[in-house]
Amino acid sequence: AQSVTQLDSHVSVSEGTPVLLRCNYSSSYSPSLFWYVQHPNKGLQLLLKYTSAATLVKGINGFEAEFKKSETSFHLTKPSAHMSDAAEYFCVVRGLLDDKIIFGKGTRLHILP
């Protein structure tokens, strides 16, 4: 069975400063890991995914995430926040052997001017 924990329900950063959204996972097998973003009143959009290839994954809008097996982490980062990054971010894990995809509780990112 797999699970995912997003350590912060809210993160606030100033525009132009780095973003770090934390995610830890638990999985019996090699997982696939995803970050999705949800802007207000919008659906879920894929930011990036890890699928057992390169451990540093680059996504859209300047985001990237690093898979660290030893720490069971898949933290999302961006060097410089933009106002348009304000949204809810979900870390998602998918196990190797089933169809079920588990969402973290989400982290709401606030960008301060």
Added chain:
Amino acid sequence: EPEVTQTPSHQVTQMGQEVILRCVPISNHLYFYWYRQILGQKVEFLVSFYNNEISEKSEIFDDQFSVERPDGSNFTLKIRSTKLEDSAMYFCASTELGVVTTGELFFGEGSRLTVL
């Protein structure tokens, strides 16, 4: 760019009424999913569907719920006798891949259900 579409975007219903939420997955996708998100809470898996049958369902997906693919394009979620706690955003998703794969899930924009 292909996308998953959902209707209605918002539905208000009285407790005890039946509701059908509709989804049109991306045309070459084979696996379909329903998720729900109660306001302020996490996104929860409801059910996955492949080859015209349920492949997996969560504890939430009890006899009150059913899914159907009535034709080649629509994928519906029916909620019988709605309860107040069914109020949520319901997301449909599809993927061209399934078990033992790493396919991306494509989500619709959601159907907000409000039960009064």
